[in-house]
Amino acid sequence: MAAQRQYAELARQLTALGAVKRGLARIMPAECPTGSAVVLGLLQRHGEMRMSRLAELLAVDMSVTSRHVAHAVERGWLERSPDPADKRSRILRLTPEGHGLLDELAARTTAMFARKLDDWSDDEVGQLSAMLERLRGSFSDCRDRQYDTPPAGSAAAGEASYTRTEDLPART
Amino acid sequence: MAAQRQYAELARQLTALGAVKRGLARIMPAECPTGSAVVLGLLQRHGEMRMSRLAELLAVDMSVTSRHVAHAVERGWLERSPDPADKRSRILRLTPEGHGLLDELAARTTAMFARKLDDWSDDEVGQLSAMLERLRGSFSDCRDRQYDTPPAGSAAAGEASYTRTEDLPART
């Protein structure tokens, strides 16, 4: 539990991160907006998966995911094959072109960070990543219930995943 | 200087921050998008100023700043008075309504963070803010010069402020 001033400061820092994100956006290769890059990155990290799983990892609505994926498919970076187990679903998989683009992306981001963060130690970069990871976790946890008494043995902050905005618990 | 893997991880964490920012966006009062909130916050923190200075603090193009300000002026949260020293400029100043909205905003963000980050210590929140501040600094520094030899006594990373995209040093 921190003081109000600290929360205000954190909010300011977070909303001011736009410049950093635009810095990342500027180094994207042609035809590849950040959205595509993130999709490819998740497929690289987690392997092939279905749309719904990807939407979950992206933490955006599935309609958004669908568009990002369509963009990448049109450019040959990934393919959608039918899921034999469920004909409604499609399996997403990186193509060789997708892997190639990922290599290019890694090279560019590394070059940029190496330049911008040349006075950051290995450890400091790691600490920032870790804190951001934790921050994301704290926000996606279901700490939204402003109901006073969480059911007895409460696992209130347990697993909960939504791939669609409608599935979210009521906002107020 | 960190390893490539760490840079990739940092890039991932940064691009995945959307969910957190949307969390903040959701608690905004009616008619008040995050853009307005940030503008008001900067005026509260730094006092009255001109458009160009605000654009600099926001780190966005002045055309964007102009729209955010117009939105806030239309709703009575701030006023634009002519600058006696330069008839091209306008001085921005918070109105009482603007101050009132800022109070409301502070209350809402505090409530949200207190709920979401209830297991973060005061110190941890402070550390994250500090690292984000430093990150922003590292990115706005003019470390973009990929020209090999910075002029002798180089103050290459010195003061540099742009309020307009056109004013930026060539991108490649």
Add this chain to the structure above:
DNA sequence: TATTGTTATACTCTATAACTATA
């Protein structure tokens, strides 16, 4: 001629809602 600020246009990311196909 350069600078301050505004406006018009376009692009990216996102959500909501309506729809199709399958379970």
Add this chain to the structure above:
DNA sequence: TATAGTTATAGAGTATAACAATA
């Protein structure tokens, strides 16, 4: 009836370019 995914539409944030007024 519910779920997986797509598409159409709209809103927020941003940049670029053209413009007006002033320096």
